[in-house]
Amino acid sequence: MKRNLEHIEYQKDTEVLAKFAKALAHPTRVAILKHLEKQSCCFTGDLVEVFPLAQSTVSQHLKELKNAxxxxxxxxxxxxxxxxxQENWNTAKSLFSAFFS
Incomplete structure (x- = not known):
């Protein structure tokens, strides 16, 4: 039974890690997260001023990050x-750290 529970936890962690990795698979989304880490919070319009992208493009990237x-x-x-x-960001850091260890 313990082995089965470990398998379920492994599968869950692997799926969550893959979801985060997919969201981070675009350089703009990585840049948005870096910007949000420095700014704490911001509005879509603020990001449009920072990144040379249309508002619709920025909104699509925000949607992907939010869905993840x-x-x-x-x-x-x-x-x-x-x-x-912050809760999911800490989970992502922990899962990526364990993955790369």
Missing amino acids: GLIQGELKPPKIKYCIN
């Missing part, structure tokens, strides 16, 4: 404020 759980958005009409999801 690496960031979270808070509606501040008419804008959305984005921040790193």
Whole structure:
């Protein structure tokens, strides 16, 4: 039974790691996360000013990061404020660290 539980935990961790890796597979998304780490939080429009991309492109990258759980958005009409999801960010760092060890 213990071996089965270890297998389930391994499978879960592997799936979560793959989800994070997929979200980080684009250089713009990596840059967005680096920017959010320095800024704490920011609005989509702020990112459009930082990156030479259309707002729709930035929004698509934010959507991918949000779907992976690496960031979270808070509606501040008419804008959305984005921040790193600290719990999932710490999980990602831990899983990547274990993977590369």
